[in-house]
Amino acid sequence: MSVMTRVDPALADVDPEIAALIGAEQERQSAKIRLIPSENYVSKAVLEATGTVLTNKYSEGYPGRRYYEGQQVIDQVETIAIERAKSLFGVEHVNVQPYSGSPANLAVYFAFVQPGDTIMGMALPMGGHLTHGAPPTLSGKWLHPVQYGVRKDTGRVDMDQVADLARRERPKIIVCSRTSPDSSPAACTRRRSDTLLSSRRRHTRRCAARGAR
Numbered sequence: 749m750s751v752m753t754r755v756d757p758a759l760a761d762v763d764p765e766i767a768a769l770i771g772a773e774q775e776r777q778s779a780k781i782r783l784i785p786s787e788n789y790v791s792k793a794v795l796e797a798t799g800t801v802l803t804n805k806y807s808e809g810y811p812g813r814r815y816y817e818g819q820q821v822i823d824q825v826e827t828i829a830i831e832r833a834k835s836l837f838g839v840e841h842v843n844v845q846p847y848s849g850s851p852a853n854l855a856v857y858f859a860f861v862q863p864g865d866t867i868m869g870m871a872l873p874m875g876g877h878l879t880h881g882a883p884p885t886l887s888g889k890w891l892h893p894v895q896y897g898v899r900k901d902t903g904r905v906d907m908d909q910v911a912d913l914a915r916r917e918r919p920k921i922i923v924c925s926r927t928s929p930d931s932s933p934a935a936c937t938r939r940r941s942d943t944l945l946s947s948r949r950r951h952t953r954r955c956a957a958r959g960a961r
């Protein structure tokens with residue numbers, strides 16, 4: 749006998765104020781263009797999947813190596829997601845758990861640097877990300893961030909300036925937004941074999957998945 753047999757009232761009946769705001773957000777997304785790379789227009793199927801009983805589970809750990817019971821089905825779901833992502837991007841390993849770039853970046857930091865180590869990334873006012881060492885964040889407090897910006901006259905990154913900064917500060921990690929050979933952080937890293945390049949590819953991952961990059 750299923751234990752999920754109760755019939756709960758709809759959101760509009762329980763909390764009409766929130767239901768109205770959800771409707772307003774749906775209308776806003778339908779009527780206005782979205783230019784934030786981190787956002788997406790998901791399908792009806794994705795909306796249905798994210799609104800299921802899967803949201804009830806607390807699944808700390810990884811498939812087959814959890815810290816709590818009742819993970820038999822969740823493990824299968826995550827394993828399917830991993831295998832699909834590996835096939836989609838043509839890679840050997842995938843972590844599907846980070847829900848945004850911030851925890852993904854922190855995972856890289858925890859793996860490769862120690863407190864006080866130097867990292868290098870683009871300054872937030874110039875288009876960088878909070879996790880590139882912005883003062884209010886863990887990366888800005890736990891690590892020693894050095895940051896580059898863009899030229900005032902061109903609005904572009906000065907590759908020579910970035911190279912000089914990397915040689916002077918000797919960061920353990922350089923964070924960039926793409927892996928093109930022409931990108932300034934990548935160029936600096938090629939000259940410094942002991943520096944790790946961490947690429948934030950949210951802007952281009954859809955192209956990568958389609959084989960465009």
